[in-house]
Amino acid sequence: MCGIAMVRLLKPLEYYKEKYGTAFYGVNKMYLLMEKQHNRGQDGAGFASIKFNVNPGSRYISRIRSNKQQPIQHIFKKINQRISETVEANPEKKDDVAWLEENTPFIGNLFLGHARYGTFGGNSIENVHPFLRQSNWRHKNLIVAGNFNMTNSKQLLDELIELGQHPKESTDTVTVMEKIGHFLDDQVESIYQDIKADYTKKEASPVIAEKVDIVRILKRATRSFDGGYALAGLLGHGDAFVMRDPAGIRPAFYYKDDEVLVVASERPVIQTAFNLKMEKVKELEPGHAIIAKKNGKVSVEKILEPLEKKACSFERIYFSRGGDADIYQERKDLGVRVFPQIIESIDGDIENTVFSYIPNTAETSYYGMCEAAEDFLNTQKTEKILAGGKNLSAQEVSDILSIRPRFEKLAIKDAKLRTFITSDDSRDDLVAHVYDVTYGVVKKDDNIVIIDDSIVRGTTLKKSIIKILDRTEPKKIVVVSSAPQIRYPDCYGIDMAKLGDFIAFRAAIELLKETGQYQIVTDVYNKCIKQRSTQDSGIKNFVKEIYKPFTPEQISAKISEMLKTSEINADVQIIFQRIEGLHAACPNHKGDWYFTGDYPTDGGKRVVNEAFINFYEGNNKRAY
CATH class of the missing domain: 3.60.20.10 (Aminohydrolase, N-terminal nucleophile (Ntn) domain)
Known part of the structure; x- marks a missing residue:
C-alpha cells in the first residue's frame, strides 16, 4: 500500500x-x-x-x-x-x-x-x-x-x-x-x-x-x-x-x-x-x-x-490518513455501527464499563463508539425521567443526568513497532511489550470495551493487549474490531497474503475439527488443485466453503476462546463489524475481498486458491 x-x-x-x-x-x-x-x-x-x-x-x-x-x-x-x-x-x-x-x-x-x-x-x-x-x-x-x-x-x-x-x-x-x-x-x-x-x-x-x-x-x-x-x-x-x-x-x-x-x-x-x-x-x-x-x-x-x-475499503479503515473529510466520517460511522453488538456484550451496563481504544488508527472509530454510547445513555436517562415523572425530586433528576459513559485512555503504545507490517520472522519477538496500560482507572469487576481498527492475526491481542488489560482486574474484556473478520488474503498491495496467519481462518479450521467436518478441508484442497489448469475467467473461490458451515458469531466466539490464554482471569469476547455495517459506513468503497472472498479480478480468485494449497501442504510462502 x-x-x-x-x-x-x-x-x-x-x-x-x-x-x-x-x-x-x-x-x-x-x-x-x-x-x-x-x-x-x-x-x-x-x-x-x-x-x-x-x-x-x-x-x-x-x-x-x-x-x-x-x-x-x-x-x-x-x-x-x-x-x-x-x-x-x-x-x-x-x-x-x-x-x-x-x-x-x-x-x-x-x-x-x-x-x-x-x-x-x-x-x-x-x-x-x-x-x-x-x-x-x-x-x-x-x-x-x-x-x-x-x-x-x-x-x-x-x-x-x-x-x-x-x-x-x-x-x-x-x-x-x-x-x-x-x-x-x-x-x-x-x-x-x-x-x-x-x-x-x-x-x-x-x-x-x-x-x-x-x-x-x-x-x-x-x-x-x-x-x-x-x-x-x-x-x-x-x-x-x-x-x-x-x-x-x-x-x-x-x-x-x-x-x-x-x-x-x-x-x-x-x-x-x-x-x-x-x-x-x-x-x-x-x-x-x-x-x-x-x-x-x-x-x-x-x-x-x-x-x-471495488475501491479498497481497507484504505478507509486503516491505511489512508484520517484527516480526509470523508474518511473521518466513515471511521466514526464504523464505531457507531458496531455499537449495538457492544451494548449486547455488556448487557447494557454502561455505568460499569470503561470504553477505550488501541492507539492510534482506531481513535476515530472510538469517537464514533463514544457518540453511540452517549446517545444510548441519553435515551436511558430520558426513559427514567419520563417514567418517574413528577415523583422525581430535583436531586434524583440531577443524579440521573449526571451519569456519563466512562471514556479513558487505557492502552498506551510504548514502542513504535508496526506489528501489522513488520517482517514475518521478527513479529512475535516484538509484540510482547509494545503496549502498557493506565492504572487506577478500571474498578475491579468493571467491563473494558476497547476498539481496534481491525484484527488480522490476533498476535498483538493475545501476547500483549489482553494480558496488560487483565492486570486491571476487569470482569470482562471486550475487544471490538471496527472492520469485519479478515478471512481471505489480499493480493493487491496489503501485507496479508497467507491464510494460516489469519485468526478468523484458524478459528474456522478449529471449528471444522470440533464439529467433525474436517473433510471439507480436504475437499476444498482437491477442488483448488483441480482448478490449477482452469483459465482465470473460470476460477471459483472454493475457500468460501471453509466458512460456510458457521455463522460470523460462531467464528467470533471461537476467536475469543483462542485469544484467551490460561493466565487471563477476565472473560474475553471479540466483536467484529458486520459486512452490512462496513458497506453502510463506506458506501463508495465496496472492495471487501479480504472479508467476503469476492475478488474484483480473476487473478485474485486464483491467488486465494493457491494460498489454500500452500496452507494445506504446509508451505509458508505467498501465493503470488
Missing part, C-alpha cells in the same frame, strides 16, 4: 522564482507531498526529477532512493545537501534560474516520488521505486513508480520472454516497467520509420517526442494486467502519466491549475500541500490515466474499460 506523488510544473522555473521566491518550488512541494504520505510506506522512499531545458551533455534526470530509517527525510536531506553544495560553490549564481536549472541536480520541471510499503521482495535498495529504464535517446528513458501488486506477474514475465527479452528480474515492478518500455520502444521505432525520409536523425528526436502516444502505449501494455494499481511514469523528454486500475482498487487523486499538475495517493495530502478546498481535488476514475505532455497539455483518458468499482 505504497504512496505516490507527482508534480508537473506548467510554467517556466523563472515564474516560481518570481512569485514564490524560490527556484526550488517543485522540490519543496514534493517534500510536503511525500512526508504527508509517510503513513503509506516506511520501508523505503525514492525521488526522481526531469529537466526540460538543458543542453546535450548535461544531466537531465536525477534520481535518489533510500531504505534507511526515516527514508523520506533521508533522501531530502541528501537532495538539500546537493543543492546547497552547488549554490555555495557558485554564490553569484543563486538567483540565476537558467544556470541553476542547467547545473543543479533535482531542480527540474517534472517530479515523481514514492513511499514504499514492502509486501514481498525484500527491503534492499534495488526494490525501492522509482525504477529507471535508461537510454541515450531522451524519449526512450522511462521512470516508473507505483502503488500496486500484480496477481499475474509470471504471465507478464512470460509474455516478455516470448518477445525475445531477457528481463533482469522477475518482480512485478520490473515486469510492468519493461512491458511499458517495450511498447514505447515499438512506437518510437514505428514513428521513426514514418518520418525518417523527411528528417535527419537529430531532427527526428524532438518530432518523435511530440508524436509519442501515451494512450496507445498504455492500452497495449496494460491489457493483460491483473491487479490493483496506481501506476506513475515519466518519459525522459517530459511526458508523464498516472494510471489507475479498472476496478479502482488503488486510489489516485489529482489537482490542476495554470501553474501545476499534482497527483497523489490521498486527497488531503494535496489539499494540505497546496491549501485547497476538498472539492478542488479530483479522483482519477478507474481504468483512466491522467496524461501530461511536455508541451503542457493535460488530459484524462480512458485506457481500459472500467469494471465494477
